[in-house]
Amino acid sequence: MQDTVQTTPATFTAQEPAAVPDRTITYPLRNGSVLAHACPDWCIADHEGDLGGLLMPEDLRHEGKPAVLEFDTIEGTRERILDARIVQYPFASDGSEQPHMELMPDGGSGESTGWLSAAEFNAEIRRAQRHLTSLLHLSEQLAEARAVAHERFVAPGRLTGRGQPWLSLDNGDIETMPVDYLLRVFGVKVVEVDDDSRPAEQLAVLSGEPGEMTLSFKWCVPQVMREQLTRVELLKTRGVGRV
Template sequence: MNNVQPSTSARLRARFADEQAAARRSVDRAFPAVAAFLASEDAPQLTDADALDAYRKVYAEERTRVIKLLDSPGATLTVMCPPWCADDHQEDMTRGTFLEDFAHRGGEEALALSVDGGTEDVIVTEITQYPFGKTLRTPTVVMWPTLGMNAEAEMGPDEVRALAEQVRTYADALAETADELLKIREQGEARRRADHEGRWTR
């Protein structure tokens, strides 16, 4: 298995190529006259390198957050989220957070089982990193059980088989999470510093 994570530049080039192709298809369908002009020699010329550079700036802006810090009045921190972070950081930007409590989160992966006529999460995992914290400075999977002590379910053979299938599916999801975590860590210390480069402003 190849566990090497593509570089940010390679991912951006692939994303740029996909979106560029989609945009061209949309223009071809909706605005054929414009598409014909853009394909002509009279159209303004933009090299792929220039277009990719502009796209990089847009990508950086999409993932850049200005965090309100509670450590000092008026303090802020500008960070660019790593590609795996699924948190919009709205609460960090509006209500604020202490520097060591700021975290990137990859989105929860839960094992949900049928209990007492409903569903309840039994185990929840999530890739988490506190880049400026005392612990978890490296991306780590955090796991916590959530099933209540008094919850129970009565199961027959079919329900037990369904449970087994749910557990197998969750096991596959955990294996994928482990692969993703390995790829994230392989990016190394240099990438961590680049992704979390920020500064205090007063």
């Protein structure tokens, strides 16, 4: 006779779903009736202005949290270049009744581009990404231009303390100018070492004084990291620990 083992199934208790807050809002309408409508979970509007009894259904607007691109002006003020947020007019009949993206290229103007679907908004994102790539290229071009201008500036007779061209570089220049130019300005000789006695985390060591310096790398450090470490070590000469 074969032995059998009987097991009693454990009692399964279904977990209660998390309570979903009721986002239904009752809006007094202009004609004296009321409108009960559930606010979508992405909407951050408090709808305080909609509860005064002067609302028409087609004027009800839901809006999400904005993504804002800002910049600081030379006067010290902060301006908004681009605002983007999800918007919906649920009772409209002009195409805006579906959730759509609202873009305001000039955040201070209040003028929007219209009603963008997800596909249309993705096209705008790709356009912005291409613009960002162009800005990165311009940044590299600017760093090169500053290096050329600096080299002209430190020509003989143009700088007090001649022979110390590094004094007229600021931290931003060290963070961005071409590394080969920085090595020339600071008078840095680069060497590679195979020194097992050096701590593993000590990948680069800058020694000497500006004008006659030696920057030694462990042989295993790749070129891209060498450029970053060069900037870090040069910034240390200014009392700055990192880029």
